[in-house]
Amino acid sequence: MDPLSALRDFTVRGELDKIVRVGDEFRFGNDYAFPCSAETAYRSKQGNLYTLETLIYYVKNTHIKHIEYIQNARTQKIPTVTLPDRKSLLEYLQGKISSNDAIEFVVPQNPRIPDSVPMDVEEYRPEDPGLIGIRVPADEEEDEKDRVRVLEKVDYVSMINDLERPLKDRESLLECRHRDFYSVLVASTRREDERQRLESHQRKDGLVAKSRLMGADERGLGFWKDGEELGFDSTPKPKMHLKGSKIGEGVPIILVPSAFQTLITIYNVKEFLEDGVFIPADVKVKQMKGPKPDCVTVQKKFSRDRVVAAYEVRDKPSALKAEDWDRVVAVFVLGKEWQFKDWPFKDHVEIFNKIIGFFMRFEDDSVESAKIVKQWNVKIISISKNKRHQDRAAALEVWDRLEEFVRSRSHT
Structure with a gap:
């Protein structure tokens, strides 16, 4: 008989008191014996x-409350029956129902142990290490060497897993009510933000000075590390002139709106482009010390100490000089016509032929929010309101499209 049927039989007969634990096994009176972990x-x-x-x-x-049952079982290190299984399991064991979908009789039946023969239990392991049995004394009709009764085939991995009790997984933790994990994200990025800021200030003077001495075509595919040029093409190239559609001399400029209606501003652009993390501008304003910066340097990196290129980010187009406009390579658009007032271009067609445009939006925003920009030659980049691990993919898309645009413009 299998362990479940034996337990049901003793429960229906009201003989649970006859089930006694001896060492690592349960003895059902003088009828059966099974390992506790079976x-x-x-x-x-x-x-x-x-x-x-x-x-x-x-x-x-x-007979005791479920919570008390769980506490007592944990004290004795016994795995518990879950609340959804309690009712149907008890009805089956008490004989109120004959079966249910949770029952799978796949365990080999255990032979009946003679009532009159005292059991001398010892572990037996035949050629199959998954088999565990008991050895009982021989009687007059059987040879003791062959008196091995295999109780069942044990899956040791399953036995170990049964002792593990997963409490919460990653998804359930993130779905907890009345908990705001945004503060955890901000705190976890603050230290890295400060380190990056210090490194940026230390490198800025030397990097910007060197970049201004080199033409954009000479700089576009180059790499610098501690003043050493690691470019794809080491052949010197002539400097560019401030004519046509080529990039002017100096560090390329990215323009962002000064209004808070847009997702990317001068306050949070560095974290988004360098670290691949979107932090709302109003949060960054609260974290800032000192006045609003007129210019922010953003670096594209291969790794922590290998800079690919540097860009200046500004939010005051009116402060740009005529020669500065030749260095403008990208703009994050607000989606409003007045953003381009007094720009030195004829119309939107000319603007977005010479400058690549990006429109940042939340992925679940209405279509109306992007209705105007869909008429322009701009790239729409969507991010999630809550899934911050997806921000990096959006930032990389901006970098890929920007670098492709800069290369094509440099070779025009």
Whole structure:
């Protein structure tokens, strides 16, 4: 008989008191003996098979509250029956129902142990290491060497897994009510932000000075590390002139709106482009010390100490000189016509032929929010309101399109 059927039989007969634990096994009177860790044929809604130890402890403690049952079981290090399984399991063990979908009789039946023969239990491991049995004394009709009764085939991995009790996974933690994990994100990025800011200030003077001495075509595909040029093409190229559609001399400029209606501003552009993390501008304003910066240097990197290129980010187009406009390569658009008032271009067609435009939006915003910009030659970049791990992909898309545009413009 299998362990589940034996337990049901003793429960229906009201003989649970005859089930006694001796060492690592349960003895059902003088009828049966099973290992405590033997898996039964009853499968939990969580997917695992309940062990005999779990079911016996449960059926003997159905009279106490569930929370008290769980606490007591944990004290004794016994796996528990989950709340969704309690009712149907108890009805089956008490004989109120004959079966249910959770029962899978796949465990080999255990032979009946003679009532009159005292059991001398010892571990037996035949060629198959997954088989565990008991050895009992021989009688007159059987040879003692062959008196090995295999109780069941044990899956040791499942036995170990049964002792593990997952409390919460990553998704359930993030879905907790009344908890705001945004502050955790801000705190976790603050230290890295400060380190990056210090490094940026230390390198800015030397990097900007060197960049201003080199033509954009000479700089576009080059790499610098501690003053050493690591470019793809080391052949010197002539400097560019401030004519046509080529990039002017100096560090390329990215323009962002000064209004808070847009997602990317001069306050949070550095974290987004350098670190791939979107932090709302109003949060960054609260973190800032000192006045609003007129210019922010943003670096595209291969790694922490390998800079690909540097860009100046500004939000006051009116402060640009005529020669500065030749260095403008990108603009984050607000989606309003007045953003381009007094720009030195004829119309939107000319603007977005010479400057690549980006429009940042939340992915679940209405279509109306991008209705105007869809008429312009700009790239729409969507980010999630809550899934910050997706920000990096959006930032990389901006870099890829920007660098492709700069290369094509440099070779025009």
